[in-house]
Amino acid sequence: MSLVYKNEKRLFNILLTLSLPVWGGLIIGTAGIALVYILSFFVFYLFAQAGFISYLKGTAVEITPEQFPDLHKQISDSSQKLQLPKVPEAYLLHADGAFNALATRFLGRNFIVLFSDVVDALEAHPDALNFYIGHEIGHIKRNHLLWGPVVAPAAILPLLGAAYSRSREYTCDRHGLAACHDPASATLGLAALAAGGNRWRTVNIDRYVLQARDSSGFWMSLHELISDYPWLTKRVAAVQTLAKGNEPKQAGRHPIAWLLALFVPRLGVGGGAGSGIVTIAVIGILAAIAIPAYQDYQVRGQLNQAVLEARVAANAVADYYQTNKSLPQTLEQAGYTPSYIPPGIQPITIDANTGSIKLTIDIPAHLGKTIELVPSIDDNKQIVWRCGSSNLDSKLLPLDCRD
Secondary structure, three states: OOOOOOOHHHHHHHHHHHHHHHHHHHHHHOOOHHHHHHHHHHHHHHHHHHHHHHHHHHHOEEOOOOOOHHHHHHHHHHHHHOOOOOOOEEEEEOOOOOOOEEEEEEOOEEEEEEEHHHHHHOOOOHHHHHHHHHHHHHHHHOOHHHHOOOOHHHHOOOOHHHHHHHHHHHHHHHHHHHHOOOOHHHHHHHHHHHHOOOHHHHOOHHHHHHHHHHHHOHHHHHHHHOOOOOOHHHHHHHHHHHHOOOOOOOOOOOHHHHHHHOOOOOOOOOOOHHHHHHHHHHHHHHHHHHHHHHHHHHHHHHHHHHHHHHHHHHHHHHHHHHHHOOOOOOOOOOOOOOOOOOOOEOOOEEOOOOOOEEEEEOOHHHOOOEEEEEEEEOOOOOEEEEEEOOOOOHHHOOHHHOO
16 A cells, blocks of 8 residues: 555645746745745744744643653554654643644654544544554655645645645545554544544444545535545545555546636645644734724724714804803703713713813723813804814824824
């Protein structure tokens, strides 16, 4: 049995051939400026990945000959069996019910993380756990984590990028199968991934494999073609066939699904934990930008409504002044009745001495800050109002209240 899925090398060569000119064009076309962005991204990735590795070292339990010697022996034996030159560092992590394992890389060092739920579920069948260990060693041995960024420009292409990601999973399933002493253990390991920590023991593997026949329909074909992962039923079917010494034949896909998938770029993230960490970090940065921006947007909306209401009060004061040639002591005296004061704004007040109308903010982040409408008399003896604030960021003010 070949440990490399038949399509992986071909798809990799296609993506590499398409990606290298893109990288070269970026560097030459920008006179080297693109290198600065690439370096910046690498630094960002380094910090994101360092955060995850630090979390592992500070939270998970390192698997060593002294700590979980049984797991350490399984990882060492699987590495030797799969001809991985150096045994990767390994950790056991409680992942809040997540049922899987992962491989990652940091500064030239390879790591395997086993999730405690899968280890506990397979405690009575340690050979099935070898499938998970071998699968992750497959990612390391095939350098999926290293080459992922290199082929990234072409990996977003419809069909090609997702197909390459799926082919890597099939390759790693073959490594997982090769790591098992009993080939049947590999299908048990995948059954646990499908049915969870308890029910997997009673899964009828043959019946589950028959579900793979449903994957040739339009909807299942389409969603697999745009996905980074093959349907689990097909993975189990492939492993079961390989375990019997035969090469699997994949079920066909709906022709219209192929056509539609041509118009869907690959937006998913494949390529191991590193890509996932970068994605989470990017989301975090976007959130760090977007959440404050949205909060500012909400505050601006409240202040816009409040200033509109304050101008209604100002018109009442101006009418009172024109009639009485003096300023009212209160807004009620001016004939103003509040219509709508948005949440987070205290009732509108007037300074009886100057006629200034004041809005006081009750929003926690801007508590006690104010906006004022200050009156003055123009050449026509009419009151005009100047809106502004001495203690509020101008970006939060309505446009006609900014200097």
